[in-house]
Amino acid sequence: MSQESTSPPAAAQADDYLERRALRRGSAGWVLLTGLGVAYVVSGDYSGWNFGLAEGGFGGLAIAMVLMGAMYACMVFALAELSSVLPTAGGGYGFARRALGPWGGFLTGTAILIEYVLAPAAIVIFIGDYVESLGLFGLESGWPMYLVCFAIFLGIHLWGVGEALRFSFVVTGIAVAALIVFALAALPDFSFASLDDIPVNSSAAGSNSWLPFGLLGIWAAFPFGMWFFLGVEGVPLAAEETRDPARTLPKAIRWSMGILVVLAVVTFFAAAGTRGSAAIQEAGNPLVEALQPDGRATTVSRIVNYAGLAGLVASFFSLIYAGSRQLFALSRAGYLPRFLSLTSRRKAPYLGLLVPGTIGFLLAAVSGNGARMLNIAVFGATISYALMSLSHIVLRRREPELPRPYRTPGGVLTSSVALVLACAALVATFLVDVTAAFIALAVYVVALAYFGLYSRKRLVAKAPEEEFAALAAAEAELTRD
Numbered sequence: 421m422s423q424e425s426t427s428p429p430a431a432a433q434a435d436d437y438l439e440r441r442a443l444r445r446g447s448a449g450w451v452l453l454t455g456l457g458v459a460y461v462v463s464g465d466y467s468g469w470n471f472g473l474a475e476g477g478f479g480g481l482a483i484a485m486v487l488m489g490a491m492y493a494c495m496v497f498a499l500a501e502l503s504s505v506l507p508t509a510g511g512g513y514g515f516a517r518r519a520l521g522p523w524g525g526f527l528t529g530t531a532i533l534i535e536y537v538l539a540p541a542a543i544v545i546f547i548g549d550y551v552e553s554l555g556l557f558g559l560e561s562g563w564p565m566y567l568v569c570f571a572i573f574l575g576i577h578l579w580g581v582g583e584a585l586r587f588s589f590v591v592t593g594i595a596v597a598a599l600i601v602f603a604l605a606a607l608p609d610f611s612f613a614s615l616d617d618i619p620v621n622s623s624a625a626g627s628n629s630w631l632p633f634g635l636l637g638i639w640a641a642f643p644f645g646m647w648f649f650l651g652v653e654g655v656p657l658a659a660e661e662t663r664d665p666a667r668t669l670p671k672a673i674r675w676s677m678g679i680l681v682v683l684a685v686v687t688f689f690a691a692a693g694t695r696g697s698a699a700i701q702e703a704g705n706p707l708v709e710a711l712q713p714d715g716r717a718t719t720v721s722r723i724v725n726y727a728g729l730a731g732l733v734a735s736f737f738s739l740i741y742a743g744s745r746q747l748f749a750l751s752r753a754g755y756l757p758r759f760l761s762l763t764s765r766r767k768a769p770y771l772g773l774l775v776p777g778t779i780g781f782l783l784a785a786v787s788g789n790g791a792r793m794l795n796i797a798v799f800g801a802t803i804s805y806a807l808m809s810l811s812h813i814v815l816r817r818r819e820p821e822l823p824r825p826y827r828t829p830g831g832v833l834t835s836s837v838a839l840v841l842a843c844a845a846l847v848a849t850f851l852v853d854v855t856a857a858f859i860a861l862a863v864y865v866v867a868l869a870y871f872g873l874y875s876r877k878r879l880v881a882k883a884p885e886e887e888f889a890a891l892a893a894a895e896a897e898l899t900r901d
Contacts (some may be wrong), residue, residue, distance in 0.1 A: 429690065439478040440762055449663050450672045453655055455589035456738055457676025458611035458683075460651030462595045463543060463735035464686045466728040468794065472644025473701035475852070476637035478615045478692055479630030483638045484645035485688060490766035491841035492649040495805055496677045497828045498812035503656035504826040505815075506885070507665030511656040517753075519811035519818070522876055525885070528807040529750045530867045533798030534777075534860060535741030536654070541780035543736040544569050545790035546553035550729045558797045559579040563785035570781045573737050574778035575777035577744065579775050580766045584741060585658075587694075592734040596683065598727025602707050603686045605720040606694040609713075614690075642848035643798050646683035650801060651735065652676050653808070654742035657749075671827040674775045713746075740780075744772040755875050775778045775790055796854035800850045803864075869875060 422439030472481040502515040510517070510525075512532050517525030547569055548561030559565060576582045576688045616629040631637060654846045655673050691700055698707040699713075705728060711721040748769040751761035764770045783793060810834040815822065828834050849857050878888055 422814045426749040430562065434753045452585045453658055453662060453668060453672035454571055454675040454679070455592050456585060456658060456741070457652050457672060458596065458679050459592040459656045459734040459738035460654050460742065461649055461680055461735065462592055462599075462683070463546070463728075463731040464647035464650055465599055465683050466731045467546065467703075467705060469644050469647040469688070470691065470703060470706040472641040472647075473618065473692070473697045475630035475633065475644065476641030477618045477630065478630075478697045480633060480637035480856060481644060482688070484641035484682060485648060486645075488642060488845065489684065490507050491805070491838050491845065492646075492652060493677055493681070493835045494830075494838035495809055495842070496652060496673045496828075498655060498809055498838060499656055500673045501826050501828040502808070502812055502815070502823055503659060503669040503673070504666040505660070505822060505824055507659035507669060507670035508749065508884040510753070511659070511746060511853055511883040512653070512811075513746065513749055513755075515811045515815075516807050517885050519530045520807065521881065523871075524807060524811070526750075526755050526868075526871045526876075528560060528804050528811070529746060529755065531800045531804035531807065532654075532746050533750070534558065534745065534863060535651075535797045536746055537776045537780055538738055538783070538797040538800070539574060539651070540736050540739045540777075541783040542790040542793035542797065543732055543739070544780065544784050545788060545793075547729065547736060548731045549790075550725075550732060553705070554729065556637075557650045563781075566781055566784045569736065570777050573733075573740060574773050574777045576737070576856060577740060578764065578768050578770055580764070580768060581697075584737070586636040588734055588738050588741075591730050591737065595727050595731035595734050596679075598724050598730070599683055599687055601720065601723045601727075602711070603690045605691040605724075606710060609695075610690065610693040614693050617698045618658040618701065636851075639844070639848050640851045642845045643795065643852050646798060646801070646845060648688070648863060649677075649680055650798065651739060651742070653801075653805070654738070657667070657742050657745040691839050740773065740777065743776045747776055748772040749883075749885065752880065753886050754879040755871060758880070786872040791857075792853065792856050793851065796860045799846070799857050802846040802849060803841050806846065807841055809839035809842060813839065821869075849873075851875065 421459045429874035440803045472484060474593075475481070476484060501512070504517065506514050508514050512528070513525050513529030545561070545564045548565040551559050551565060552561040574896065576587055582751060620627050620629060620632045624636065626635035627633065652673070655676060656669055662668050686877065687707070691706050695710040695713055700709050703709040703745070705725065706719050707728065708725045711718060747756065748761045751755045751758055751772065760775060761769060762771055772824060787793065812828065813832045827841050
């Protein structure tokens with residue numbers, strides 16, 4: 421592998437290389453990062469998860485939500501440890517790079533990138549649909565709306581990370597407050613009898629009123645159970661812009677996950693128990709549907725409807741941030757073209773924002789199929805979850821003495837549970853949308869061909885993630901000697 425030399429002239433060049441690719445450090449504390457973790461996910465509470473009712477019924481989706489919640493909980497505890505060991509912008513790529521080598525790092529980083537480029541493209545379509553349905557200023561969903569969304573929110577990110585995270589925090593707070601308002605408004609009409617009102621498919625194995633589509637329906641509902649948590653794993657991507665990351669990141673990750681679990685349970689039960697699972701299983705706006713049994717809007721349903729738009733904006737905005745940081749780290753280390761990691765005078769990776777933003781806009785404008793793009797994003801996400809969980813296991817086994825400011829409760833048992841459930845979720849994506857799964861695989865093949873034939877011979881040794889992995893290799897060689 422051809423890497424940059426460490427002779428004095430080359431070292432100076434390396435310092436200049438990294439200086440032109442530096443992020444603004446110390447911009448975020450644990451409160452802003454907790455908000456970022458919730459922002460990644462909050463739009464999933466407003467829509468999307470309910471389609472799992474059509475796959476598994478209330479019982480099937482409930483079990484899927486519990487299992488996927490367990491997967492995310494186990495994984496984020498593992499990520500909390502890994503991020504305290506290696507607090508860099510590479511996140512999952514950096515963890516896998518040390519544990520699984522360059523190929524493992526690239527596989528993980530590419531999977532994360534697929535998730536964070538495709539998800540904003542899907543969400544901007546949903547934003548357009550929301551704006552049109554609300555009748556805001558007579559605007560209609562379409563490419564002009566998508567272009568305006570990308571332009572405005574990319575502009576805020578280019579302004580600076582501190583400003584971007586504070587904006588995200590405020591919008592996320594509005595969305596979370598509205599979920600609480602929704603639950604309180606739905607409570608008087610809640611009925612347990614409404615939860616299992618989907619007709620039973622008697623030909624499905626193990627079917628009953630709680631599992632109307634049988635045992636297989638539980639598995640098919642996995643991807644929709646993920647929507648209550650999808651994206652929270654992106655918190656470590658803010659490592660280089662965080663104050664005291666070894667302490668701050670684990671705390672923010674744990675708090676984010678705790679808040680998301682509460683929101684998931686409250687939203688799921690309140691929506692299904694108020695109007696009935698059958699009524700909301702195909703609704704584009706299930707929370708509003710639950711509050712309008714006769715189709716007439718109320719003051720509370722209007723508040724929730726507008727807040728749903730705020731939730732979409734929060735997730736759209738934060739996922740753009742995550743995608744730019746993953747692209748930045750892969751580019752800085754040479755896995756992707758190096759010019760993509762250049763930063764502006766305000767220390768924002770401007771090409772890392774503009775390039776995936778342009779791709780996301782084009783995908784949204786050309787396809788208009790938000791559900792398909794979300795399924796592709798889920799496919800990439802599950803691959804990254806399996807590889808990040810495996811990285812935790814490998815590093816615990818191979819480097820038990822590695823300094824760990826935070827240690828995962830349960831150790832490798834915790835990350836092993838995450839690994840098994842992530843693999844099960846990966847297979848489940850084929851049950852929901854085979855086309856999306858194969859599209860994601862095709863993207864993967866193209867990316868791997870680029871790495872195998874070109875970029876793996878041009879990695880940058882001074883990039884933090886590469887330097888960390890090289891140190892591990894040197895220590896292992898000294899041990900053998």
